[in-house]
Amino acid sequence: GAVVSQHPSRVxxxxxxxxxxxxxxxxxxxxxxxxxxxxxxxxLMLMATSNEGSKATYEQGVEKDKFLINHASLTLSxxxxxxxxxxxxxFYICSVRGFTEAFFGQGTRLTVV
Amino acid sequence: xxSVTQMEGPVTLSEEAFLTINCTYTATGYPSLFWYVQYPxxxxxxxxxxxxxxxKGSNKGFEATYRKETTSFHLEKGSVQVSDSAVYFCALSSSxxxxxxxxxxxxxxxxxxxx
Numbered sequence: 001g002a003v004v005s006q007h008p009s010r011v012x013x014x015x016x017x018x019x020x021x022x023x024x025x026x027x028x029x030x031x032x033x034x035x036x037x038x039x040x041x042x043x044l045m046l047m048a049t050s051n052e053g054s055k056a057t058y059e060q061g062v063e064k065d066k067f068l069i070n071h072a073s074l075t076l077s078x079x080x081x082x083x084x085x086x087x088x089x090x091f092y093i094c095s096v097r098g099f100t101e102a103f104f105g106q107g108t109r110l111t112v113v
Numbered sequence: 114x115x116s117v118t119q120m121e122g123p124v125t126l127s128e129e130a131f132l133t134i135n136c137t138y139t140a141t142g143y144p145s146l147f148w149y150v151q152y153p154x155x156x157x158x159x160x161x162x163x164x165x166x167x168x169k170g171s172n173k174g175f176e177a178t179y180r181k182e183t184t185s186f187h188l189e190k191g192s193v194q195v196s197d198s199a200v201y202f203c204a205l206s207s208s209x210x211x212x213x214x215x216x217x218x219x220x221x222x223x224x225x226x227x228x
Contacts, residue, residue: 004156006156009154038221041121041220042220043117043217043218043219043220043221044202044216044218044221046215046216093156093157095157095216101147101159101162102157102159102216103156104149104156104157104158105156106154106155106156107156
């Protein structure tokens with residue numbers, strides 16, 4: 001069964017609106033979760049590390065005010081894309097690290113029109 | 114910094130054909146290497162891994178050998194099936210293990226297997 005559940009799998013939103021993506025760890029408590037972004041024909045790029053009960057750590061070049069991350073519990077992290085624009089259209093994936101391997105959600109395809 | 118380069122897809126093969134997906138890497142130290150697979154509509158799943166030079170990872174008929182001299186970790190399978198159709202990602206973790214450490218991914222290679 002799935003270890004990580006990500007929702008929604010697809011979302012279309014209007015430019016200027018905000019979109020929230022949820023990532024749930026189903027099998028164990030995760031103090032740390034990771035958010036990736038993938039453009040077509042490009043690698044998965046780590047955007048930020050979500051830390052339960054504290055601020056997220058963002059990778060260089062990622063706007064923290066645009067990509068709001070909340071990790072309020074040991075099983076849930078959310079990524080909110082604020083004031084979305086067409087260039088934010090992408091595939092977003094969350095990940096939870098176990099002791100020896102990483103587990104991934106099924107991804108969210110965001111399209112901003 | 115760390116990087117992973119894998120062959121571009123899509124790769125289309127007939128069932129029972131031999132598969133090779135090339136992957137090379139650049140990293141400091143002694144990274145661990147991984148292949149992840151993403152089936153349609155699902156998340157990435159670990160397919161196999163190798164944590165040191167000359168290790169061979171294997172799973173579900175897939176194999177990959179950690180070649181330090183050529184900085185490569187090519188994925189192979191002797192006879193593919195339609196059910197192997199998916200996107201395959203090569204990745205490395207420069208601090209080893211792959212549990213709590215940062216993963217660097219290749220671009221992914223889409224494989225389509227036809228009857």
